[in-house]
Amino acid sequence: MQAARVSVALCTYNGAAFIDEQLASIAAQGDLVAEIVVADDGSSDDTLRRVRAFGQALLESGSPIELRLLDGPGGHGVTKNFERAVSACRHELIALSDQDDRWLPGRLALQLQEFDARPELLLLSADARLVDATGRPLGATLLQTLEVTADTRSALAEDPFGTLLRRNLVTGATVVFRRDLLPLALPFPREWVHDEWLAMMAAVRGEIALLEQPVVDYRQHGNNQIGVKPPTLANKLRRVLQPRGERNRQLAERAAILADRLADAGLDGPRQAAVQRAAAQKAAFERARADLPPARWRRLPGVLGLLRTGDYRRYASQGTTDVLRDLFQPA
Structure with missing residues (x-):
């Protein structure tokens, strides 16, 4: 039996509809969970009462899991609220949690096996099963919907920083990371989503990985902070x-x-120097794209110049699609 060494950082905002089910699925992971840190961003519904009631039930049942609630007036926003949550976590590994999903049985045991086998692993993400508001499977997984292929996963293993400069492959609801990452990652910039930022910082320092197995039911409903759109031609x-x-x-x-x-x-070190160069080149590329003229016909020389240098291949999330975007999108 592995010792309890996981802090769960769970952020809430008006999440009463699903928070009981999510908390129960976390507690069902068993002795691996040492604490659940709930950071609430000013909920006005029944969320806080439900969280407190769940914490009291843990105490009365003799559970070793400690639930700590960070409440207050709110207004932090998703990224800064997750910063509050992870900063309060005290254990070796931190698992991120949304309020409206549902952890699958054995989720932490599966992910902790990877950390035990790979000392250099800093952050581990995974697939998720897409479900509707009632929890019914939609017949697809997150990685399928995002068109993440085996080649993409291989590229992430070989060059994590370069791969993530092109596109994010990490979904916070599936993430476990080592607390050692926080000195580099904090503070989280408001302009970034917390999971993308943590993944970039992990890629600077060490290894990251992406499991093919789903570890959560990723609920799709009308009020998702960050949802998933299928890769249809219309989209x-x-x-x-x-x-x-x-x-x-x-x-x-x-x-x-x-x-x-x-x-x-x-x-x-040479790896860090290469990372800094790549980040600076990515910044120059995105600045050049942002500065393209409003008139479509006047964008052509700039787009062709970036295409010739290979910057679209190295730094654009969608490659050829981004070339078309830059040529044809309205200003």
Whole structure:
């Protein structure tokens, strides 16, 4: 029997509809869970009462799991609320948890086996089973819907930082990471989603991995903070034709924040130097895209220049699709 060494960082905001089921699925992982840290972002529904009642039930049952609630007026937002939660975690491994999903039996045992076998592993993500609001399976998994192939997983294993510069492959609801990652990762930038930021920081320091097995039921309902859209032709065309200004500005801002953080992180060694160069080049690429002219016909020279250098292949999440985006999206 493995010792309890996992802190669960669970963030809530008006999650009364699903929080009981999620907490029960976490507690059902057994003795591997040492504590559940619930960070609430100002819920106005029944969430806080339900969380407190669950904590009291753990105490009365003699469970070794400690539930700690961080409440308050709220207004943190998803990223900063997760920063609060993970900062309060006290154990060797931290598992991230959304309020509306459901952990599958044996989830932690499976993921902890990977950490025990791989001392250099800093962050482990996995697949998830998509379910509807009632918990009924939708017949697909998260990685299938995001079109994550075996080649993509191999690229992540061989070059985690370069792969994640192109596109995020990590979903926070499936993540377990070593607490040793926090000194580099904190504070989380508001402009980044917490799971993407943690994955990038893990790729700087050590290994990350992506399990093919689903470890949670990833609930899709009308109020998801971050949902999943199927890769239909209509959705792909919609991405190509949506206005480009705000998206490209955000990509440039995020890339600049990453490059600045790594430049100031005191990293040394050839691997870290290569990571810093790649981050700076990614920032320059996204800035060039954001600065393309509003008129479509005037974008062509800039897009062709970035295409010739190979930057779309190295740094764009969708490759050829992003070339088309930059040429045809309205301003």
